[in-house]
Amino acid sequence: xxxxxxxxxALLAAxxxxxxxxxxxxEDHPHPDVGTDEVLIETHYVALNPVDWKGVxxxxxxxPEPKVMGRDGSGIVVAVGDGVTDLAAGDRxxxxxxxxxxxxxxxxxxxxxxxxxxxxxxPTVSLQSAAAIGTGFLTAAxxxxxxxxxxxxxxxxxxxxxxxxxxxxxxxxxxTGIYLIQLxxxxxxxxxxxASKPNHAYLKSLGADVVLKRHxxxxxxxxNIRKYTEDGVTLAVDNIGPKHSAVARxxxxxxxxxxxxxxxxxxxxxxxxRLVSIAGSPKDVPAFPDAVRTVDEIRISFSTTxxxxxxxxxxVVNFVYQQLERGLLVPQRVYLDNSGLSGVRAALDTLEAGKxxxxxxxxxxxxxxxxxxxxxxxERASAKARARLDPKRKHYHLxxxxxxxxxxxxxxxxxxxxxxxxxxxxxxxxxxxxxxxxVHSTLA
Numbered sequence: 297x298x299x300x301x302x303x304x305x306a307l308l309a310a311x312x313x314x315x316x317x318x319x320x321x322x323e324d325h326p327h328p329d330v331g332t333d334e335v336l337i338e339t340h341y342v343a344l345n346p347v348d349w350k351g352v353x354x355x356x357x358x359x360p361e362p363k364v365m366g367r368d369g370s371g372i373v374v375a376v377g378d379g380v381t382d383l384a385a386g387d388r389x390x391x392x393x394x395x396x397x398x399x400x401x402x403x404x405x406x407x408x409x410x411x412x413x414x415x416x417x418x419p420t421v422s423l424q425s426a427a428a429i430g431t432g433f434l435t436a437a438x439x440x441x442x443x444x445x446x447x448x449x450x451x452x453x454x455x456x457x458x459x460x461x462x463x464x465x466x467x468x469x470x471x472t473g474i475y476l477i478q479l480x481x482x483x484x485x486x487x488x489x490x491a492s493k494p495n496h497a498y499l500k501s502l503g504a505d506v507v508l509k510r511h512x513x514x515x516x517x518x519x520n521i522r523k524y525t526e527d528g529v530t531l532a533v534d535n536i537g538p539k540h541s542a543v544a545r546x547x548x549x550x551x552x553x554x555x556x557x558x559x560x561x562x563x564x565x566x567x568x569x570r571l572v573s574i575a576g577s578p579k580d581v582p583a584f585p586d587a588v589r590t591v592d593e594i595r596i597s598f599s600t601t602x603x604x605x606x607x608x609x610x611x612v613v614n615f616v617y618q619q620l621e622r623g624l625l626v627p628q629r630v631y632l633d634n635s636g637l638s639g640v641r642a643a644l645d646t647l648e649a650g651k652x653x654x655x656x657x658x659x660x661x662x663x664x665x666x667x668x669x670x671x672x673x674x675e676r677a678s679a680k681a682r683a684r685l686d687p688k689r690k691h692y693h694l695x696x697x698x699x700x701x702x703x704x705x706x707x708x709x710x711x712x713x714x715x716x717x718x719x720x721x722x723x724x725x726x727x728x729x730x731x732x733x734x735v736h737s738t739l740a
Contacts, residue, residue: 302327306404308362309352320362328399328408335411336375341427342402343368344658349644364401367393368430370423380411388417392430394603412606415613418621425627428657432471440479442601443572443594451482460484463531469495469655470535474628477502495655530567541573549587628657636662
């Protein structure tokens with residue numbers, strides 16, 4: 297057997313040792329060979345998650361020997377193994393790395409993945425946006441389709457007045473929250489969530505019915521949720537931690553005293569409340585003497601669902617493609633850093649410091665050379681390059697495949713890197729993807 301001598305750049309980490317940096321940058325990492333049922337992907341963008349820095353800082357998911365880190369990315373298939381029939385070289389794809397497998401980490405130029413766990417990207421969606429799907433969407437999908445048991449086939453467009461159960465989602469502007477709101481809305485669930493004020497309109501546009509202030513005191517939050525839902529929340533997902541999980545449990549339990557005070561009838565056949573705590577549960581489960589429901593807490597697992605059930609994984613990635621193609625699934629908004637693979641470490645520091653705007657996914661680009669049209673537009677995907685294209689002060693981000701509208705970003709025409717279309721757009725639009733050029737012609 298011929299030994300693979302090809303090498304590549306990569307960012308690795310190992311269990312921290314005293315006074316030794318756990319991170320290692322190398323330009324001599326093995327280039328993997330594709331095996332049966334696998335695909336080899338050339339990564340163009342990586343999306344960063346809190347777990348990427350928390351795992352290293354708090355020593356979980358690491359081994360004594362350095363391994364390539366990173367979960368979410370997008371790029372181009374460069375090779376497929378035996379048995380792969382639904383992907384081919386040249387396909388644009390997104391992935392969420394199965395960190396239990398060797399060579400799957402996102403922080404390298406070429407990575408290996410099980411074909412069933414890789415999703416195609418339709419031509420209407422950019423690779424930088426596709427990179428932001430990964431962990432956030434798959435967590436939401438496992439929650440809805442496995443933990444709560446809704447079939448994937450039922451996640452169609454919700455029409456008319458929603459009459460399904462109420463679901464409470466903490467931190468609706470988190471990556472998981474953004475996708476969970478969309479899936480719940482499509483299933484006809486009524487959604488109540490929390491977020492900072494600037495994100496309220498954004499989350500409602502995705503399907504949230506009620507958005508409350510994230511930093512309300514616990515008793516105020518419980519009261520307001522009961523008021524808006526008539527104490528009717530039967531599903532809950534906590535994205536924050538044990539303290540908030542306890543509040544979600546109290547909301548699910550309901551209160552006969554609150555109902556009596558507000559003249560709401562208590563049924564004798566109340567539905568059991570179901571709770572998923574993504575970021576941990578309280579050690580001591582509180583008791584609620586006047587509860588009207590029992591609360592079941594459900595554990596979430598990737599290893600036994602998306603990574604352990606190939607048919608389910610294929611069903612999910614195919615669902616994503618169809619929804620993206622029809623414009624029915626909106627990827628999380630991107631905060632772009634074009635510093636390349638060598639800049640990932642610094643970008644993780646930015647994420648840890650809380651410098652990424654709420655509701656955005658930090659995506660690192662510049663990992664591979666790009667065609668002129670893609671380079672021109674993707675460099676303007678960051679918060680620094682929104683263009684005001686109409687007198688109502690709506691703001692647009694243009695790249696090689698997308699047109700997104702942002703109402704919450706102020707445009708400064710005096711800024712050094714401002715991009716008024718009257719001066720620069722005309723010079724580059726001729727290089728653009730036809731879809732962007734067509735959109736521009738309708739706005740000019």
